[in-house]
Amino acid sequence: MTARRGLSTAGVLAIAFAGFCTFFDLYATQPLLPMFGRLFHASEAHVGLTVSASTAAVALAAPFVGLLADRASRKRVIVVSIVALSLPTFFSAAANGLGELIAWRFLAGLAVPGVYVLAIAYVTEEAGARGAGSGMAAFVAGSALGGLTGRVLAGFVTELAGWRTAFVLLGAVTLAGALVIERWLPPSAHFTPRRPDAGARVGRRAAMRDPRLIATYVIGFNLLFVLVAAFTYVTFYLSAAPFLLGTGALSAIFLVYLVGATITPFAGRWIDQAGSRVVLLVSLGAGAAGMMLTMIPLLPAVVFGLATLCTAAFVSQSCATSYLRVAAPAPLRSLASGLYITLYYAGGSAGAVVPGLTWVRTGWGGCVALVVVAQLVAALLALGWWRARDTAADVRLESTG
Numbered sequence: 001m002t003a004r005r006g007l008s009t010a011g012v013l014a015i016a017f018a019g020f021c022t023f024f025d026l027y028a029t030q031p032l033l034p035m036f037g038r039l040f041h042a043s044e045a046h047v048g049l050t051v052s053a054s055t056a057a058v059a060l061a062a063p064f065v066g067l068l069a070d071r072a073s074r075k076r077v078i079v080v081s082i083v084a085l086s087l088p089t090f091f092s093a094a095a096n097g098l099g100e101l102i103a104w105r106f107l108a109g110l111a112v113p114g115v116y117v118l119a120i121a122y123v124t125e126e127a128g129a130r131g132a133g134s135g136m137a138a139f140v141a142g143s144a145l146g147g148l149t150g151r152v153l154a155g156f157v158t159e160l161a162g163w164r165t166a167f168v169l170l171g172a173v174t175l176a177g178a179l180v181i182e183r184w185l186p187p188s189a190h191f192t193p194r195r196p197d198a199g200a201r202v203g204r205r206a207a208m209r210d211p212r213l214i215a216t217y218v219i220g221f222n223l224l225f226v227l228v229a230a231f232t233y234v235t236f237y238l239s240a241a242p243f244l245l246g247t248g249a250l251s252a253i254f255l256v257y258l259v260g261a262t263i264t265p266f267a268g269r270w271i272d273q274a275g276s277r278v279v280l281l282v283s284l285g286a287g288a289a290g291m292m293l294t295m296i297p298l299l300p301a302v303v304f305g306l307a308t309l310c311t312a313a314f315v316s317q318s319c320a321t322s323y324l325r326v327a328a329p330a331p332l333r334s335l336a337s338g339l340y341i342t343l344y345y346a347g348g349s350a351g352a353v354v355p356g357l358t359w360v361r362t363g364w365g366g367c368v369a370l371v372v373v374a375q376l377v378a379a380l381l382a383l384g385w386w387r388a389r390d391t392a393a394d395v396r397l398e399s400t401g
Helices: 009-026 030-040 049-071 074-092 098-127 132-161 163-184 198-207 211-239 247-274 276-293 299-327 330-385 392-400
Strands: none
Touching (some): 009 163, 030 049, 030 132, 030 163, 049 098, 074 098, 074 163, 098 299, 211 247, 211 276, 211 299, 276 299, 299 330
């Protein structure tokens, strides 16, 4: 008899905590960038590599994790990957210069797909057709809270005790997270290890040409491009006149992530009821409006605009990862998740670097324009290639996959 699909409360909390650990380290250097620029006498684009090196590593490693994911226990890979993520974070505290710090950040990024790809696969297998949106919303909400906590902690600890102490604390919390997930996450009930064969390889090639999958990958690229571009370069925007914020105050800006972490779980129910496309389009429109609001040179307007933008990005990410269930057949979901994560984090790398190349000439206005264009492209892709609602066939496929 097949076990009934659905995530237990402990499973939902563990998946949320896995998202927390993934993002806790990954973007922690964002509020430190102006300080790193002064400390290492480096440009905005150069210190931005402490962010983009991690995301580039994720993009490089994700396809390989996706290919190998169907051979190993979901839970085991998630826990081991979080432990592996903590080690370069510890070593970052001993970096002798910017180049060495960037190298450790790259190595940390290599561990992330083992959490992200496997968490997506775990949720789509265990939650079932009607619960995937809520399950992924829990993961994204945990990611939002982790990203917030890591940034705020890094900024305030750096002001009080230095950036090296901040990295030691980041590594310790991540390592503790692995122990929590080992205890809380139930073993997979609907996962059977698979080995590739010739038929599977042919099926993969055919599925990877599906326009819905391709559109989903590019949407993922745009979503993280938006988030990283905005929250990396807003630190330079707010550290200059007329705002003149210090490192601690810049860290506090990331408290707007609490709004996204609070709203995203409720959006998961909306995704399950209205469909991914409708919710994505509404979210992208709200995010574009929030980004344009940051052009007003008043701190409350900037904070409100950033809160709107990040909430929209988290909800949009829930939509895109939920839609992988519809676009990818069950045997290909790990691979599809890996490719999605590759494009998603490639977008993050581009978001950390591209605005830096234009910052000298266009400043924050150029960053706003890049973000709004990326959101428009994502909306057009969803309108052109995503289905308005899941079909009965999609639900049957999930039930038997």
